[in-house]
Amino acid sequence: MSLLLGLALATGILLAISPRLWPNRGHFSVANRRFNSRLRVMLNQAHLTSLGVGGLICAMIAIAFVSAAITFLVLPVVGLVIVVAVAASTVPLVVVRHRARTNQRNSRQAWPDVIDQLVSAVRSGMSLPESVGSLAHVGPEATRLDFAQFKADYDATGNFDRSVVALKSRLADPVADRLLETLRMARKVGGTELPNLLRTLSASLRQEIAIRGEIEARQSWIVNAARIGAIAPWIILGLLATRPQAIAAYNSVSGLAVILGGVVVTVIAYYAMIAIARIPQERRWFG
Numbered sequence: 529m530s531l532l533l534g535l536a537l538a539t540g541i542l543l544a545i546s547p548r549l550w551p552n553r554g555h556f557s558v559a560n561r562r563f564n565s566r567l568r569v570m571l572n573q574a575h576l577t578s579l580g581v582g583g584l585i586c587a588m589i590a591i592a593f594v595s596a597a598i599t600f601l602v603l604p605v606v607g608l609v610i611v612v613a614v615a616a617s618t619v620p621l622v623v624v625r626h627r628a629r630t631n632q633r634n635s636r637q638a639w640p641d642v643i644d645q646l647v648s649a650v651r652s653g654m655s656l657p658e659s660v661g662s663l664a665h666v667g668p669e670a671t672r673l674d675f676a677q678f679k680a681d682y683d684a685t686g687n688f689d690r691s692v693v694a695l696k697s698r699l700a701d702p703v704a705d706r707l708l709e710t711l712r713m714a715r716k717v718g719g720t721e722l723p724n725l726l727r728t729l730s731a732s733l734r735q736e737i738a739i740r741g742e743i744e745a746r747q748s749w750i751v752n753a754a755r756i757g758a759i760a761p762w763i764i765l766g767l768l769a770t771r772p773q774a775i776a777a778y779n780s781v782s783g784l785a786v787i788l789g790g791v792v793v794t795v796i797a798y799y800a801m802i803a804i805a806r807i808p809q810e811r812r813w814f815g
Contacts, residue, residue: 572700573628575673584620592617603769605778607787611762631670632701636737638668639703643730647723656715657688674698688715703733740807747805754801758794765790 567581579587595616600609645667649659661679664672674695681691692708707729714722765787768774777783 569700570624570628572698573632574624576624587620588617591619605769605775607778607784608769611791634670635701638670640730640733641668642671643726647726650723656711657682743807747807750801750805754798758798
């Protein structure tokens with residue numbers, strides 16, 4: 529019986545993710561392209577481009593199987609095994625998203641310093657490509673790797689526009705888009721007011737960072753409350769499922785319906801609270 533349940537669970541998960549693993553290249557839908565594009569952007573922001581979309585999906589599948597097997601050995605409740613497998617499959621995605629947001633937050637904090645260093649380099653007489661490339665050594669730690677790759681690209685190709693486009697793709701940040709598009713325009717048409725423009729941008733960014741930091745501090749209260757409220761009922765369910773009578777009850781049709789209904793209510797309530805607390809993110813107009 530255990531083997532049959534395990535095979536059924538594995539088959540269901542495999543069928544659910546098969547469109548992502550083996551897409552029809554001839555009729556690749558717009559939704560799939562958007563999904564893959566978002567994952568690539570997230571991986572770029574997390575500095576995990578070597579992992580790739582396929583690697584991320586494989587990690588999700590592996591963790592789902594392992595978590596389902598362990599849960600079934602400890603708590604043989606079919607509904608709970610399915611819930612744990614689905615929840616565990618999202619762990620790699622959550623980790624990548626958290627890392628991407630952390631890197632984006634660190635980069636946002638670093639952009640005013642990047643602009644100040646850039647202004648100093650321009651005013652010292654360095655050319656624009658040399659000024660941008662110098663940020664690989666004198667810029668903030670959070671952005672040095674990206675600017676080092678820009679310097680390597682520019683030294684290899686000598687094409688400033690192409691190197692800037694590649695840098696924008698790696699950074700995937702709205703502030704970086706504004707800054708780099710300004711530099712591209714100055715490179716093409718010239719601009720004696722570039723240092724003053726960059727100083728104004730730096731001042732506005734510092735003010736924006738201060739306001740956003742205060743809002744995010746208050747937002748964390750709501751987010752933490754949503755997480756505690758979503759996890760607490762399932763901890764209680766896990767404790768109840770340690771009793772043989774509860775295992776028999778939850779393995780029945782009505783017990784499975786209760787578990788699935790709880791999943792639906794938990795997901796709706798959690799995302800409703802997250803949506804209420806969400807801070808609007810700046811869009812990439814020049815991405």
